[in-house]
Amino acid sequence: MTRSPARPAAVERSLARSRRAGIQMSSMPAARPTDYATDSGFTRAAAPVLDRVREEYDGVPLGFVVADHEARIVEVANSAPGVGLAINNAGVECGSRMSEDEVGTNAVGTVLEERRGMLVRGRDHYLTAFQQFTCYGQPVVNPMTRRVEGVLNVGGGTDEDERFFAPVARRMSKDIEDLLVQNSPVAQQRLLSAFHAAARRRGQPLMVLGEGLVLATPAALSLLDPADHATIRAYADDEEAHRRDEARIVLTSGQAVDLSCLPVEGTDGVLVNLTIVGRSRGAAATSDVAFPLLVTGEPGSGRTTEGRRRVGGEAATIDAADIARRSEEGWLRRLDEVAGMDGPALIIENIHLLRASAATVVARLLSSSPRDVVLTATTDNDGPPPALVGICQSRIETAPLRQRRHEIPRLANEILAEFAATSSVRLSVETQRLLAAHPWPGNLAELRRVMESAARARSAGDIIPADLPEAYRNRLAALSPLHMAERDAILGALRAADGNKVRAARALGISRATLYNRMRTLKIG
Numbered sequence: 001m002t003r004s005p006a007r008p009a010a011v012e013r014s015l016a017r018s019r020r021a022g023i024q025m026s027s028m029p030a031a032r033p034t035d036y037a038t039d040s041g042f043t044r045a046a047a048p049v050l051d052r053v054r055e056e057y058d059g060v061p062l063g064f065v066v067a068d069h070e071a072r073i074v075e076v077a078n079s080a081p082g083v084g085l086a087i088n089n090a091g092v093e094c095g096s097r098m099s100e101d102e103v104g105t106n107a108v109g110t111v112l113e114e115r116r117g118m119l120v121r122g123r124d125h126y127l128t129a130f131q132q133f134t135c136y137g138q139p140v141v142n143p144m145t146r147r148v149e150g151v152l153n154v155g156g157g158t159d160e161d162e163r164f165f166a167p168v169a170r171r172m173s174k175d176i177e178d179l180l181v182q183n184s185p186v187a188q189q190r191l192l193s194a195f196h197a198a199a200r201r202r203g204q205p206l207m208v209l210g211e212g213l214v215l216a217t218p219a220a221l222s223l224l225d226p227a228d229h230a231t232i233r234a235y236a237d238d239e240e241a242h243r244r245d246e247a248r249i250v251l252t253s254g255q256a257v258d259l260s261c262l263p264v265e266g267t268d269g270v271l272v273n274l275t276i277v278g279r280s281r282g283a284a285a286t287s288d289v290a291f292p293l294l295v296t297g298e299p300g301s302g303r304t305t306e307g308r309r310r311v312g313g314e315a316a317t318i319d320a321a322d323i324a325r326r327s328e329e330g331w332l333r334r335l336d337e338v339a340g341m342d343g344p345a346l347i348i349e350n351i352h353l354l355r356a357s358a359a360t361v362v363a364r365l366l367s368s369s370p371r372d373v374v375l376t377a378t379t380d381n382d383g384p385p386p387a388l389v390g391i392c393q394s395r396i397e398t399a400p401l402r403q404r405r406h407e408i409p410r411l412a413n414e415i416l417a418e419f420a421a422t423s424s425v426r427l428s429v430e431t432q433r434l435l436a437a438h439p440w441p442g443n444l445a446e447l448r449r450v451m452e453s454a455a456r457a458r459s460a461g462d463i464i465p466a467d468l469p470e471a472y473r474n475r476l477a478a479l480s481p482l483h484m485a486e487r488d489a490i491l492g493a494l495r496a497a498d499g500n501k502v503r504a505a506r507a508l509g510i511s512r513a514t515l516y517n518r519m520r521t522l523k524i525g
Contacts, residue, residue, distance in 0.1 A: 210269030230432030235406030297398030300445030
């Protein structure tokens with residue numbers, strides 16, 4: 001009696017992940033015939049390799065599957081009709097997704113998880129439908145970008161000689177990688193040249209970012225956490241940010257760095273320089289403001305957070321919105337008590353809600369207050385009352401999230417930590433990129449709602465795009481600066497009209513039908 005070989009440790013880990021995910025062993029891959037790229041550099045490089053092996057192994061019962069970096073099958077080939085029928089009956093077809101979180105242990109999704117070639121024998125497949133096959137999966141790595149483009153899978157029935165699967169898969173993978181280099185566009189060659197020229201300065205943290213290409217010096221790799229890459233990519237994708245000479249971000253480690261972007265001529269890529277600075281997360285910026293301080297900005301853009309950051313430590317808060325549930329006289333009396341006492345800083349929220357007469361009283365009360373005072377107001381409608389604007393020594397306007405996309409990954413991770421059940425819950429890099437690409441008309445308040453929803457969807461591991469609310473799962477096409485300005489104007493008109501589209505259209509000087517058409521085009525919900 002022949003003893004079955006022991007399961008590799010990587011397979012044991014994968015099976016454990018599959019069981020935790022609650023996948024039904026009797027299920028089949030979901031067919032998504034339109035959910036894959038039919039004409040990419042990867043598929044163009046794979047096509048001639050598949051054509052050649054079909055001829056070389058004609059009549060040999062082998063199947064060949066090519067999947068992209070998201071485990072979506074993009075090509076299926078076979079060298080014997082019976083194998084092709086068996087593959088199809090198992091639900092393996094172009095568009096099917098073979099990621100572990102959907103179909104469990106297999107020689108595509110598990111290879112992407114483990115980032116190395118591996119054999120998955122029939123009994124080691126998680127789905128019953130796959131247990132008739134033994135397969136070897138080999139990652140295909142683009143030599144130009146060092147990015148995993150996908151997986152090349154060679155397999156056959158469980159009675160076939162598995163010893164030949166690995167060398168065939170490795171040879172095919174190498175042939176595809178060679179063609180990726182040969183077919184590399186001129187733009188990528190230029191990006192490579194720019195990177196090598198800049199990287200001559202030893203020890204300098206820098207990156208080159210292009211479509212489908214990321215290059216980083218050892219100094220940058222040692223400085224950055226994987227989550228930081230999404231932040232830097234968001235900065236690089238933000239044309240508005242490029243017009244500023246420099247941006248300061250705080251890395252996952254707490255280290256602050258200054259970023260500067262230099263477009264690479266003849267490409268859509270940029271060279272990003274990183275300069276380490278001394279300031280770290282949590283440092284209060286109080287030296288550059290005088291009080292009273294006025295903080296204005298769109299609803300949800302972080303006015304209160306900015307005010308607290310400026311005063312440092314704890315602060316007492318009084319909200320003008322409370323006038324709705326208590327009389328104006330009672331609210332002013334409470335403010336008089338708090339403002340007249342010694343103590344930490346005082347933040348008065350939403351002063352734009354105050355009537356002119358009440359604002360005049362507030363200005364008088366604050367003129368003799370011993371506290372540092374921060375006032376917050378939205379920039380909608382008429383803005384803050386002139387009586388209060390006049391007493392402010394400094395003014396700060398918080399930028400909406402769409403104007404600081406490079407901060408979104410960090411903010412999303414920080415907010416997620418408040419809602420996550422355990423510290424092991426984290427945002428995948430692709431999820432962070434999707435979040436950074438969203439326009440966030442509701443700013444931080446909207447981001448907070450989405451993170452709370454995502455935390456409920458997953459109690460451990462990576463939060464993937466499928467865990468986000470449906471409206472946030474697809475990346476919006478990048479808008480031109482002109483379209484972005486148009487989008488902002490429409491959103492501003494809708495806010496001023498309290499969502500009434502007839503009044504918003506009238507304020508914009510367009511018909512209601514035109515407004516609806518522009519909202520659809522500009523992805524305004």
